[in-house]
Amino acid sequence: MGHPEKWPTPLAIVSEGARNRQASLITCLNPAARRAGLHPGLSTARAMARCPHLHLLPPNPEGEQLITAKLIELAQTLSPDLELTAPDTIILARRGTRISALPAEHLHLAPAHPVPLPLVFASAKTPDLAHLLACTSRQFPHAREVATPSSSCSSLPLHDLLHTFSHHFDPPSLLRDLHHTLALWGLETIGEFISLPRADLLERLSPPAALLHDIATGTRHRLLTLYRPPKKYRQHLDLDFAIETLDQLLLLLRNFLHTLCSRLRAYQRVPASLGVTLYFDNSTTHQSDLRIPEPTTDVEPLLRIIHTHLEALTAPAPVIALTLEATPTRPLRAQTDLFQKHLRDPNQFAHTLNQLTALLGADNLGTPQPHNTHRPDQFTLLPPESLFGLQRQSQDPRQPDSKLRRKAPPQPAPAIPCSIPLRRLRPPVEVAVLSSPFHEPEALRDGPYPGPLEAISGPFRLNGHWWQHDTRWQIEEWDVLLHSGPLARLSRTPPHQWHLQGYY
Amino acid sequence: MSAVSLSELRRTLREQFPDAHQERSYADTYHLPGLPPLPKGSITELVTPPATSGATLLISHLLESPPPTANSSSSNSSGNNFSGNSSPTHPHQTSAPPPSQLPLVLIDPSNAFDPCAYSPTRPFLWLKPRDPDNSLKAADLLLRDGNLPLLLLDLALIPPTRLRRIPSSSWYRLRTLAETSGTSLLALTPAPLIAAAPARHHLQSSFTLAHLSEIRRDLTLHLQTQPLHHLSNNQNKILNLKS
Structure with missing residues (x-):
């Protein structure tokens, strides 16, 4: 675009493969390049062979x-x-x-x-x-x-x-x-x-x-697919006076929601998410994107979601401007099975999840996703919103709006076969163990159940990342019956570090 | 609509959807293997002494139950169709947990849940409050929500002396919330602590190291429970002394 002198010359846009050293292909040509016998889909090597004066340009989507x-x-x-x-x-x-x-x-x-x-x-x-x-x-x-x-x-x-x-x-x-x-x-x-x-x-x-x-x-007359600009559902207000209380903020947001919801209803749309942006007096901003589990144009549930979010927010300064933007989507059209139970009120459940997040902290609730490794106790805690992603996919897999079609979480690692699940101690309790010369545990000297072990089974050796010096790990596990206690799991990290991992 | 056509419509629906018209008992109770029926909309206390193994098998069964099939009969399925008033400790009783499409929530103040030991077949939410007080607050919020059929509150690894500081009025309040919302709360405790629970049971099991190499599904048959009021006074005293 910035070199008009090149426009009469053969020009071609290549695919991204050129940067990754993969086979790059021609995606678009100007008339001069077409007259030289080139066509889209041709590799750049062939194109250059047919037209040595061809100029290759990278794609510029923006x-x-x-x-x-x-x-x-x-x-x-x-x-x-x-x-x-x-x-x-x-x-x-x-x-x-x-x-x-x-x-x-x-x-x-x-x-x-x-x-x-x-x-x-x-x-x-x-x-x-x-x-x-x-x-x-x-x-x-x-x-x-x-x-x-x-x-x-x-x-x-x-x-x-x-x-x-x-x-x-x-x-x-x-x-x-x-x-x-x-x-x-x-x-x-x-x-x-x-x-x-x-x-x-x-x-x-x-x-x-x-x-x-x-x-x-000229015998084929078709109708034009008329272009209609995408609708923006956004409300913005620059305040004449700064807002310092949540009630005043919620009053403004309620008015915004009324306006946006009425516009959405006019076009048979519902909000899939709400973007709230607060501009503070100290030139900072707070931006958040709140997903609506069950999209609706009902103002009260939407306001409750915003209210719960703002309650957990500490503003660094008074608010001088705010913006509310709704991402439209089509209403859910799936007809749920009459005899199948789903959440009765997904918006209420989402509100409860927000309250739980505010009470416990975002790191203390979620859906665990085990890692694909043999190392024990390795998992990631997915946010609670992943529950809704899975539910929505199961309810309406043909949801037309791709924004709502959440990507399915990666397949979890197959669970290590264990007949009785372990109740883990986090962190594992370090114990002093009397062991044989072959590192077989015989008694606990301290810990919650000191005394001789009534039965042992093992060792079950695990290790990984042996090829990397800084991340290699090795552990030896024993299933034991504690003295006057339950079945438990002991672990030994060579050479002499013993831990009580948990109880069965 | 005339009375004749309405009865015909009901008959047609009964013929086309026989499973949906079978007698359901989930309106009253939930059935878990090794446990007597859990009353819906109530608190059930299951005492799992520290020396007893196998309480996690209950969590495993709730998480890993296969989803109900369309033509499964009530005697062989685990899902929406629940068995009626069959003997609760019959070894061949089929398990019928709450609907598997709804999330199961575990409130775990001791952070003892091991995700790598389970293969969930239903949505699962794990809460890790720092202390028992926050656990009760979380249970309060979830009971008020009313969307879930069953909550699990795992207090088995919390010292009983700490749990005794929870006032009994808190438990009665949770019981009222459960009755109002219809959500059941199953609390696993190290000792008898919840006097407000209408149903209180004591878990008994005798697992050995040899059982660790058996199939998990078969081990649930080894779980035995006994109502707390059936324990002798001496046994109750022993439970309290140990705590």
């Missing part, structure tokens, strides 16, 4: 989104009805006029339009023809090029038609086969292609070939 947004902004000044056919292509619907008869000066473009790239305009009687003419226009790099009559597409190369509408071919090998067949027949232009009878094309080639025939002859 830049592409910016350009698309500016293009939409420009298109909206010309017509309210538009279709975002591709990130770089917009089809406008001009009502009441024949597009093919619209001269260029009626486009009313501002001299300095916001899109920093050359634009190509084309008009035709059908959207697909206009798309074809725009993609194959040779008026480059100058902007504001003229509208092209539909009849001129007959002289265009046939491969332009095939590549412009390649998305109709699934799998992509169909496109290559069709291209090869038409080349064998000696067809080079669109005019030669459309001179063939449509019925014969359908019979001898694939249905997409007949579709391309309809597109090229």
Whole structure:
């Protein structure tokens, strides 16, 4: 985008594989590169071999989104009805006029339009023809090029038609086969292609070939998928006076929720999560994203969730501004089994979990996930919200909104077979053990049950990471029957460190 | 809707969903292997003296019960369909824990739960309060919530002298909450401590080292309980002295 002098030269965007030393492929080409015989999917090595002057560019998703947004902004000044056919292509619907008869000066473009790239305009009687003419226009790099009559597409190369509408071919090998067949027949232009009878094309080639025939002859009229900008559900307020109490803050948030929920209801949406941002007087901010277990537009449960969260928050300074943003989603459409029990009130349970988190601390509650290792007592405590992720997946696996479809937790390690689960002592109690020369425990000298061991079983040796000096570990476990006590597990870390790990 | 069509509708539903129309006892009790029926909406105390092994088998059974199948009969399934008033200590009684789709919550003030020893088949939430007082507060919140059928409160490794500092009014308050919400609370204690519990049992087991190499599922049959009021005075005194 920053080097317009390169635009007439062959340019190509490569995939990310180039950075990882993997095979990089061409993902996008400009017309000059296409004329050199290149096509998307080609490896960069082959592309460079066919076109030594080819310039390879890395992908720039942020830049592409910016350009698309500016293009939409420009298109909206010309017509309210538009279709975002591709990130770089917009089809406008001009009502009441024949597009093919619209001269260029009626486009009313501002001299300095916001899109920093050359634009190509084309008009035709059908959207697909206009798309074809725009993609194959040779008026480059100058902007504001003229509208092209539909009849001129007959002289265009046939491969332009095939590549412009390649998305109709699934799998992509169909496109290559069709291209090869038409080349064998000696067809080079669109005019030669459309001179063939449509019925014969359908019979001898694939249905997409007949579709391309309809597109090229202008007999296929399709409706535009109108672009509607994504709705933002956000409320922001800069306060004239700083807020120091929670009640005042909740009053404002309640008003925000009323407004947002009514807007969501108007579009048949519910909030999947609420983003609360507080701006403090000392230039700091607090931002939190609160997930709604059972999305609803009912204000009271949502306010309760925010209230529970803010109660546990200590503000460093008075609040001078606040923002509330709702992430919309479709309401849950799964019809739960009448005879299957689920949480009666998920929002209430989420509220209870928040209260438990505030009471016990986030580190002291959750769902344990054992690690895939032989080392004893290795696990991670997943946050309580993971319960809802699993429940929601089981209730509605076809949830259309991908934001709510939480990633399933990784498969846990298979449990070490143990008939009676251990009740662990954390931390393990260090004990003095009288042992034989072969390190067999015979008696405990101290600890909760001192005395001779009534029975022992073992040793069960475990070790790991032997290949790394700083992380290698080794442990020897014994199952014992304590003196006047229960079954227990003793462990020895060589050479002489004994611990009571727990009771069975 | 006319009376005739309503009865026909009921008959059709009964024919199409026979499992749902079987007699359920989960409205009254939950059944766990080795235990008599746990009354719903109440506190049950299970005394597990420190010298007794095997209390964790109960947790294992609750966590690892297979989910109910669509056509499982009440006599062979563990799930929503619970057996009726069968003998609680019959060795072949099928276990019927609370619905396995709902999370099981374990309040573990002694931080003794070993996640690596279980393969849960149901959602599970583990709470690790620092002390017994916070454990009761957590139990209070969960009982008020009312979404869960069963809570486990594992106080077995807490010294009884510490637990005796908990006023009995706290337990009575928890009992009232359980009755109101319909949630059952199973408390594992090292000694008889909860006078407010309508159902109080003492766990008896005789596991040896040889049992550690057996299949876990078979070991639950070795669990035996006895109601606390059936213990002789001497046995009660021994339990209290040991604590």
